[in-house]
Amino acid sequence: MCPHGLADGAEIELTARVRRVFAPQGAFRPFAALGLGVGVARYAGDDVAGLIVPIHAGGGVRATVAPQVAIVVEGALALGVGAFGRGLGAQPQLGFAITAGAELRLR
Helix, strand or coil: CCCCCCCCCEEEEEEEEEEEECCCECCEEEEEEEEEEEEEEEECCCCEEEEEEEEEEEEEEEEEEECCEEEEEEEEEEEEEEEECCCCEEEEEEEEEEEEEEEECCC
């Protein structure tokens, strides 16, 4: 066991997901999202890297602030498994993210 923190490490991932948008509540549109990802995680302090496959599930709200602009806030949980080297083998992976951003309509 190595003395590292809960947030040590880095990851790069590609995720495909679908977003189900529910009935609007004025300018607000709640949604749920579900996706599957594949990525590489690396923990430099332990010199360990591996392939990860997480399932993402979450939800949030999209708020229209102008005809072509919306603000989006989302919370998501990622749960999966990683295959790591250095004798670790398969290990559970857990993540949580809160994201805020803007969506722009291009047409």
